[in-house]
Every structure is written in structure tokens, then in C-alpha cells.
Amino acid sequence: MNRKPIFAANWKMNKGPSETEIFLKSFLPKIHGQDFPCEIVIAPPFVSLPKISEILRDASAGSDGQPVRIGAQDCSCHDAGAYTGEVSVFMLRELLVQYAIVGHSERRTIQGESDTLIHAKLRKAREAMLKPVFCIGETLAQRESGELERVLSTQVAEGLRGLDPKDVLETVIAYEPVWAIGTGVTASSAQAQEAHALVRSLVAGLHGADAASRVRILYGGSVKPDNAAELMACPDIDGALVGGASLEPQSFFEIIRRGCGRP
Ligand code: PGA
Numbered sequence: 001m002n003r004k005p006i007f008a009a010n011w012k013m014n015k016g017p018s019e020t021e022i023f024l025k026s027f028l029p030k031i032h033g034q035d036f037p038c039e040i041v042i043a044p045p046f047v048s049l050p051k052i053s054e055i056l057r058d059a060s061a062g063s064d065g066q067p068v069r070i071g072a073q074d075c076s077c078h079d080a081g082a083y084t085g086e087v088s089v090f091m092l093r094e095l096l097v098q099y100a101i102v103g104h105s106e107r108r109t110i111q112g113e114s115d116t117l118i119h120a121k122l123r124k125a126r127e128a129m130l131k132p133v134f135c136i137g138e139t140l141a142q143r144e145s146g147e148l149e150r151v152l153s154t155q156v157a158e159g160l161r162g163l164d165p166k167d168v169l170e171t172v173i174a175y176e177p178v179w180a181i182g183t184g185v186t187a188s189s190a191q192a193q194e195a196h197a198l199v200r201s202l203v204a205g206l207h208g209a210d211a212a213s214r215v216r217i218l219y220g221g222s223v224k225p226d227n228a229a230e231l232m233a234c235p236d237i238d239g240a241l242v243g244g245a246s247l248e249p250q251s252f253f254e255i256i257r258r259g260c261g262r263p
Pocket of ligand 1: 010176180181182183184220221222223241242243244245
């Protein structure tokens with residue numbers, strides 16, 4: 001099954017509008033004309049979305065289109081109203097956002113987001129035609145106590161519960177073992193492949209073999225230029241969600257280049 005890879009940058013709480021501009025001035029010329037067979041997504045902080053959307057609009061006006069898509073790091077599960085600090089999916093659409101990360105482990109742990117809330121955000125993102133980047137993953141303690149399958153199975157089932165087949169296919173799953181995020185410890189390609197195959201089989205159980213063979217599953221957790229090619233060579237890995245190593249233009253570019261198998 002032909003699944004177009006995605007390389008997504010999750011900048012977390014880094015880079016306001018001016019640093020976003022500096023990054024793009026360096027990064028866009030690197031990818032210009034490369035015609036990588038993948039989608040590139042950048043998810044800056046909310047306040048930098050107008051800047052990235054303006055720069056990408058100008059860049060595509062002068063060329064034959066550019067492959068960078070805009071992502072948000074989160075979205076509200078509500079439409080509008082008295083939700084201080086929240087940002088709605090419709091506001092994101094207005095800024096040309098196409099992807100929204102939901103259920104990142106930092107939000108699950110630091111903000112205490114539940115599977116139920118994450119499911120509501122995922123549904124709301126689809127209402128606005130955003131593609132959710134739905135994050136799942138186990139902690140080290142859970143892995144070591146043999147709970148990998150139970151944890152992933154609960155997260156996948158709760159997140160994708162009752163979705164239309166079309167919405168499942170527009171969702172991108174990101175498997176990010178919590179112990180590999182920001183630690184410099186990457187899952188081995190064998191560990192990552194095993195977890196991705198498990199996630200794909202869980203999707204098959206819930207939504208059928210066809211959806212499972214078409215849904216894209218990204219790996220995240222200390223992806224770097226040095227390990228991108230090996231991870232991307234795994235049959236069930238369809239791209240990467242990159243934190244730390246996406247903050248520097250050359251490093252993110254190298255991840256994409258090597259991840260696409262370019263010499
Ligand atoms: P990392 O973060 O690449 O810095 O480990 C990945 C993520 O949290 O999405």
C-alpha cells in the first residue's frame with residue numbers, strides 16, 4: 001500500500017514569530033526543487049502560525065507550490081466561547097493550518113489530558129477538515145512491566161472510537177514511546193517496527209484491514225539525522241514526528257533527506 005511519508009516538526013514551546021521567520025528563511029531554500037516524495041509539516045507555537053502562514057503563502061505565490069504544510073500543536077474540543085486560553089479548529093483553519101497534533105504525551109502528563117478529551121479533540125479537528133496527528137505511546141515503566149499492548153490498545157481504541165472510515169484515513173497516528181521523547185534514547189528500529197505493526201493490527205481490529213493498510217503511522221522520540229534512514233526503512237513506519245532535532249533547519253532537512261532515502 002502506497003502511504004506518503006510525513007516528516008513533521010513539533011517545535012513545542014520554541015520559536016516565536018521572529019525565530020520562525022529566521023528558520024524558514026534558511027529551511028525553505030534547502031528544500032526548494034528537491035521534490036521529496038513526502039509531506040513536510042511544521043507545527044510552531046500558536047503565536048507563530050500567522051507568520052508561517054504568511055511566509056508560506058508568499059513562497060508558494062512565486063513558485064510552483066511548496067511542500068510545507070502547517071500544523072498546530074493542539075486544538076480545543078469546543079467550537080467557541082468561554083474557554084480561556086483555548087484555540088478553536090476554525091481559527092486554525094483561518095490560518096491555513098492543515099494538521100493538528102492531539103494527545104501529545106506532554107499534554108497527557110503535564111496537562112492531564114484524558115483519552116476522552118483527546119478523542120473529542122480528534123473529532124473536532126475532523127469537523128474542520130484538519131488532519132489530526134494523534135499521539136500514543138507507553139512509558140518506560142509500562143513497557144518494562146509488559147503493558148505495551150494494553151496501553152496502546154486502550155489509547156488507539158479510545159482515540160479512534162466510532163470514527164467514520166474516511167476520518168480514520170485522514171488521521172495520522174504518531175507512535176511516540178514516552179521514554180524516547182527528548183531523552184536522546186531512540187527506540188531501536190526493531191522495537192519501533194514491532195510497536196507500529198501492533199498499532200496497525202489494532203486499527204485493523206477496529207476499522208478493518210483496508211483502513212489499517214492505508215493509515216499513516218509516524219514514529220517520534222529522539223529522531224535525528226543519524227537514525228532517520230534506519231527507522232524509515234521499517235515497513236510500518238510512515239514518517240517521523242520530530243521535536244528537538246527539528247529546531248535547526250539543517251538537522252530537520254537532513255532527517256527528511258535521509259528519511260526519504262536520498263544519498
Ligand atoms: P523529540 O520529541 O524528537 O525531541 O524526542 C518528539 C516529540 O515529542 O514529538
